[in-house]
Amino acid sequence: MDRGRRLGKYSVGVGDRFAHQAKAQLQACIEARENGVDIEPVWNKSNREHLIIGSEPSSVRQAADAAVKALGWKKPYYCDADHITAETVGRYFGACDFFTMDVAEFIGQAAPAAEIERFVERHGELKGRIELPNADGAIEITSEKLRETAHKFLAAVKRAGVVYRAIEKAKGAGAFISEVSMDETDRAQSPAELLIILAAIADEGIPVETIAPKFSGRFNKGVDYMGDAGQFEREMALDVAAIALAVRQYGLPENLKLSIHSGSDKFSIYPAIHATMKRFDAGVHLKTAGTTWLEELIGLAEAGGDGLALAKEVYAEAVAHREELCAPYAAVIDIDAAKLPSAAEVRSWSSEQYTSALRHVEGAAAYNPSLRQLLHVGFKIAAKMGRRYLDLLEANEAVIAKNVTENLYRRHIAPVFPGANGDAVTERRAQEWLPTEKA
Numbered sequence: 212m213d214r215g216r217r218l219g220k221y222s223v224g225v226g227d228r229f230a231h232q233a234k235a236q237l238q239a240c241i242e243a244r245e246n247g248v249d250i251e252p253v254w255n256k257s258n259r260e261h262l263i264i265g266s267e268p269s270s271v272r273q274a275a276d277a278a279v280k281a282l283g284w285k286k287p288y289y290c291d292a293d294h295i296t297a298e299t300v301g302r303y304f305g306a307c308d309f310f311t312m313d314v315a316e317f318i319g320q321a322a323p324a325a326e327i328e329r330f331v332e333r334h335g336e337l338k339g340r341i342e343l344p345n346a347d348g349a350i351e352i353t354s355e356k357l358r359e360t361a362h363k364f365l366a367a368v369k370r371a372g373v374v375y376r377a378i379e380k381a382k383g384a385g386a387f388i389s390e391v392s393m394d395e396t397d398r399a400q401s402p403a404e405l406l407i408i409l410a411a412i413a414d415e416g417i418p419v420e421t422i423a424p425k426f427s428g429r430f431n432k433g434v435d436y437m438g439d440a441g442q443f444e445r446e447m448a449l450d451v452a453a454i455a456l457a458v459r460q461y462g463l464p465e466n467l468k469l470s471i472h473s474g475s476d477k478f479s480i481y482p483a484i485h486a487t488m489k490r491f492d493a494g495v496h497l498k499t500a501g502t503t504w505l506e507e508l509i510g511l512a513e514a515g516g517d518g519l520a521l522a523k524e525v526y527a528e529a530v531a532h533r534e535e536l537c538a539p540y541a542a543v544i545d546i547d548a549a550k551l552p553s554a555a556e557v558r559s560w561s562s563e564q565y566t567s568a569l570r571h572v573e574g575a576a577a578y579n580p581s582l583r584q585l586l587h588v589g590f591k592i593a594a595k596m597g598r599r600y601l602d603l604l605e606a607n608e609a610v611i612a613k614n615v616t617e618n619l620y621r622r623h624i625a626p627v628f629p630g631a632n633g634d635a636v637t638e639r640r641a642q643e644w645l646p647t648e649k650a
């Protein structure tokens with residue numbers, strides 16, 4: 212599986228719903244580079260987001276290209292057609308060079324029995340006890356388990372093959388990065404299942420560079436991980452070891468790595484991710500997605516005046532349309548309606564009250580995860596405001612950019628990527644950055 216471009220060891224997926232923060236996001240990668248760590252930025256936007264906002268994939272490309280040019284970034288960068296399917300991929304051929312093929316809806320749909328049997332016969336090497344170097348554990352796969360896993364995932368992997376070949380036909384082999392995602396489903400995949408899935412992906416001839424499984428625990432939008440961080444770490448170690456084995460055994464690309472989705476704000480597992488990357492010298496793609504939009508709101512609130520007024524208006528609308536906004540994200544949010552302040556109460560808030568309720572500082576007295584999740588899914592309201600919202604973003608660019616860069620670098624990149632040197636950077640930048648850990 213020879214190919215041209217290769218995704219680097221460390222990469223960060225950044226979402227930019229309104230295509231106004233690419234420079235501020237790129238600035239976070241420049242900070243990392245100044246600290247000696249190369250992290251490739253990937254601007255991702257899902258088909259679902261494009262539809263909600265009414266934007267075109269080319270707008271992501273234009274914003275990324277403009278930021279790269281303005282800041283003189285000479286390293287690789289990508290635009291990710293995030294969570295696309297065979298039906299939706301066509302729109303992204305021109306603008307994107309990274310494709311996240313979402314086949315979660317095919318999990319559990321049975322492939323033809325003959326194909327399952329062929330797969331089980333072909334992969335006798337997967338049966339038995341597979342020792343995974345360095346992972347303090349082994350993977351045990353019985354014939355039963357192998358057949359059952361093939362039954363559950365083969366149709367999904369075959370579907371990824373269909374999507375991959377459509378992209379390959381349009382763009383040419385080696386001209387894009389392939390990711391396979393199975394995270395938006397209800398049950399986590401075990402390391403054994405991941406290994407079997409990778410064998411099937413290799414059979415399909417997909418030069419997969421990032422794979423997004425669903426991990427155990429709850430990955431809600433924009434708020435911290437809920438689950439057992441110790442178990443996450445053991446599972447991630449086995450996943451990383453399984454990937455290394457699959458690379459050797461099936462000739463998958465050597466840079467194949469985990470893609471951690473809904474990566475935004477999973478602060479309690481960042482130390483586990485960091486430790487596992489160091490232990491295995493492994494890469495990771497950290498998809499942080501939509502919290503940039505929340506930094507826009509924080510910046511507007513902080514700016515006061517019209518900015519604060521608009522931030523309050525967004526909240527009032529979000530409360531009024533809570534059910535409709537939450538419906539598409541039901542599987543990935545947990546809002547406690549009793550904890551949501553009324554629109555009237557928020558209308559009386561100062562900049563400080565608004566930003567400290569919204570800004571994700573775990574343990575801060577004023578931080579309100581329910582409010583944060585509601586606003587997280589409330590971007591449709593700002594989208595409807597159109598020019599009025601964008602004009603305010605532009606008028607308050609400096610204060611917003613500072614929040615965007617700080618959030619991405621200090622809360623995501625520095626704690627996750629080995630060598631990004633979170634502590635030293637936090638010290639050095641503390642003076643320039645806004646006070647965040649106030650409470």
Ligand SMILES: [Zn+2]
Pocket residue numbers: 294392394395423472473
């Ligand atoms: Zn995802």
